[in-house]
Amino acid sequence: MDLRESTSDRAFRDEVRSFIAKNLPKDLKDKSDAGLRLTVEDGQRWHKVLASHGWGAPGWSREHGGCGWDHSRQYIWEEEMAMAGCPPLSPFAVKMVGPVIQAFGTPEQKARFLPPAVSGEHLWCQGYSEPNAGSDLAALRTMAVKTGDKYVVNGMKIWNSYGHKADWMFALVRTSTEGKTQEGITVLLIDMKTKGISHRPIITIDGSHILNEVRFDDVEVPLDNRIGEENKGWTYAKYLLGNERALIAQIAQSTKLVKRLKEVGAKELSEGQGIIDDGDFRSKLAAIEVELDALRVTNQRVLFESRTGSAGNGGAILKSKGTFISQALSELMLEAVGYYASPWVLEQFDAGWNQPPIGPGYAKNAMPLYARQRANTIEGGSEEIQKNVIAKQVLGL
Ligand SMILES: Cc1cc2nc3c(=O)[nH]c(=O)nc-3n(C[C@H](O)[C@H](O)[C@H](O)COP(=O)(O)OP(=O)(O)OC[C@H]3O[C@@H](n4cnc5c(N)ncnc54)[C@H](O)[C@@H]3O)c2cc1C
Structure with missing residues (x-):
């Protein structure tokens, strides 16, 4: 593997730099230069500008609406964005749940969820942690009981980033209490507007409201919103965690x-x-x-x-x-x-x-x-x- 930047990578860096110079909205640039707070909405607005240029999902294959860039170009793109002070993009759709849907989702789920992730239309959040399930994530207790063509979800998630703004949540739920804890977990995609979902803010030491406690009281989720097989969610959850850690x-x-x-x-x-x-x-x-x-x-x-x-x-x-x-x-x-x-x-x-x-x-x-x-x-x-x-x-x- 050659780690030097190639001639074509250098040309690509110039292309990204001049695109940002021309297309980053002036008010966002001014805000960033003045050290003002850039919101998740600012990031979403910038994502839509990038998507209209075909740059909504750099790491994804073209088949799924991405740019198909290799790892060097993805890094160049990220570095140029940071250097220019572009608003940070929400990672939940493009870097976290998107690759999971591509790898394990049905054709219908891909058609439904991938285009609005690329375009920046859907804001996602992550429903993993619970009050007694953080490091020991497999101890999670939010229950999903299958009833006809849906699951009924009851329980609580905590430290949930942007749950108060998100359109969708990818959530780990318990569908079985038999065997090892890892074996009874399922991944559901939950519409945050569904009846029975409520949240309470958690204000962090930097004064921000990003985190939330999210409650589920008899929340109905269609079976079609399950990723992959029931009780096999631990595999998909770990796949996602690798990417989450890399981006942190x-x-x-x-x-x-x-x-x-x-x-x-x-x-x-x-x-x-x-x-x-x-x-x-x-x-x-x-x-x-x-x-x-x-x-x-x-x-x-x-x-x-x-x-x-x-x-x-x-x-x-x-x-x-x-x-x-x-x-x-x-x-x-x-x-x-x-x-x-x-x-x-x-x-x-x-x-x-x-x-x-x-x-x-x-x-x-x-x-x-x-x-x-x-x-x-x-x-x-x-x-x-x-x-x-x-x-x-x-x-x-
Ligand atoms: C800013 C922020 C954003 C977050 N956003 C989200 C989100 O969007 N969605 C979501 O689901 N979660 C989110 N989280 C939650 C995060 O994933 C958990 O806080 C984290 O996994 C730790 O879990 P915990 O807080 O329950 O700590 P605990 O698991 O209770 O750990 C407490 C301490 O014990 C230590 N410890 C625990 N087990 C071991 C062990 N086996 N060996 C050695 N040490 C151990 C830990 O290292 C830690 O220091 C967020 C957290 C933060 C701070």
């Missing part, structure tokens, strides 16, 4: 953060010096940049080797290392921004004070970014669980 590695976003750290580090905060002139800061940043380069290569290797449409257990390596890097970068950003990360910068109360010298986008985002990146250790499976997967499944210990 956030390599393109970390690449952008390194660039921002160099920019902010060069600004003069005190005594005519930027923090980049501080040898200790510079060596910490350089060490992380080296780790990021290594992760980029590992990412290419995992994607190259996964011919099945899932990053599989390689996703655990990417998530573990990517989390370490993105958290370390968020800590360095706090160090670089220093006092200006505080929500109570005293100068804001002085007449005529406008902005901190390092630029408002950097300053106001440093603390929320730091707080948000803490969650990377937990979401998609905690760090300890990734280490267990790497030890058992990758290293065979």
